Amino acid sequence: MQHKVRIFPYNIVMAKIENSAKLTSKSQTTVPLAVRKALSVGPEDRIVFTILDGGKVEVRKAEQSDTDPVIRKYLAFLEADMLKHPQKLNPIEADPGMRKLLSGVETEDFDLSK
DSSP states (O other): OOOOEEEEGGGEEEEOOOOOOOOOTTSOOOOOHHHHHHHTOOTTOOEEEEEOGGGOEEEEEOOHHHHOHHHHHHHHHHHHHHHHOGGGOOOOOOOHHHHHHTTTOOOSSOOTTO
16 A cells, blocks of 8 residues: 655645445445545435546535535536537626626636736
8 A cells, every 4th residue: 555645735744545445246335434534424424426537536525515405406407408408508708797796706717817
């Protein structure tokens, strides 16, 4: 087992910990204790799996929006509709009010300097 050390802001050091788990005949598994502790989850909590490129999977504790059945169904509806009708998708054009609307909001891949 190889251990790497990652340095986070404020000089907090966290070692990489790897754990494995076996799938049962029903393809079920137990989340290892170290993972449960790292995510601060316990019985009845929910976790979310995000499938990444290269066969990697990210695991995180579910947030309220992940567990709210109405939000989950609405987001699933939006995703299905976008996949079914991609021609209806249009890019958002920057307008003068956009900078004011998004002031103080952290954004990704959106250049507010224009």
